[in-house]
Amino acid sequence: MNFEELKALYLRRQSCRAFSGAPVPRELLEKVCSVALLAPSACNAQPWKLVAVTGENVKKIAPCMQGMGMNKFASDAGALVAVCAGRSNASAKAGGKMVGTDFTANDLGILTAHLVLAAEAAGLASCILGWRSEKKLCAALSLPEKTYIPVVVALGYCADGYAIREKKRKPLEETFTLL
Numbered sequence: 001m002n003f004e005e006l007k008a009l010y011l012r013r014q015s016c017r018a019f020s021g022a023p024v025p026r027e028l029l030e031k032v033c034s035v036a037l038l039a040p041s042a043c044n045a046q047p048w049k050l051v052a053v054t055g056e057n058v059k060k061i062a063p064c065m066q067g068m069g070m071n072k073f074a075s076d077a078g079a080l081v082a083v084c085a086g087r088s089n090a091s092a093k094a095g096g097k098m099v100g101t102d103f104t105a106n107d108l109g110i111l112t113a114h115l116v117l118a119a120e121a122a123g124l125a126s127c128i129l130g131w132r133s134e135k136k137l138c139a140a141l142s143l144p145e146k147t148y149i150p151v152v153v154a155l156g157y158c159a160d161g162y163a164i165r166e167k168k169r170k171p172l173e174e175t176f177t178l179l
């Protein structure tokens with residue numbers, strides 16, 4: 001993929017907030033997740049787990065990301081993928097302590113970015129859902145209590161007629177400095 005093709009992928013990837021309800025086949029979901037899991041992480045600790053549901057289970061898990069009018073569309077996603085913290089390693093933990101940080105949140109963010117872009121490249125629409133209840137997710141997905149789950153990614157097929165929006169981003173002068 002050359003730079004222009006990569007840029008086109010970045011421009012095409014957008015938050016889909018109207019899914020068709022069609023399920024994402026297991027093989028496609030595994031293909032996308034396995035590519036996303038090539039993401040880099042501090043000390044290659046890979047401190048993550050992707051926990052996915054499809055089919056009828058989408059309707060059971062979607063309420064964990066809903067309430068106050070938020071994320072109603074998640075019920076029609078073809079799959080929901082919880083981006084969860086998993087086992088880290090000693091180097092990442094020690095290194096993080098030495099520089100005064102915990103790399104996990106950053107690593108999970110990078111994984112999430114890889115996931116939505118891999119999905120887009122595979123023909124799947126996505127929406128990152130940060131409005132979620134970790135407590136409800138832990139219970140619904142049988143994860144240990146207080147598992148860190150910064151986001152759930154809704155994947156699927158856009159509803160008919162869902163248009164590509166123009167990207168609204170801050171100008172480069174505001175967000176990039178060359179010293």
Ligand SMILES: Cc1cc2nc3c(=O)[nH]c(=O)nc-3n(C[C@H](O)[C@H](O)[C@H](O)COP(=O)(O)O)c2cc1C
Binds near residue numbers: 129151
């Ligand atoms: C950490 C994070 C949390 C988000 N949470 C939600 C959410 O709960 N619901 C939603 O509809 N969009 C959510 N979004 C999507 C953003 O609103 C969206 O990425 C942003 O407005 C840019 O639009 P685009 O993704 O279409 O380019 C989230 C995005 C990120 C990165």
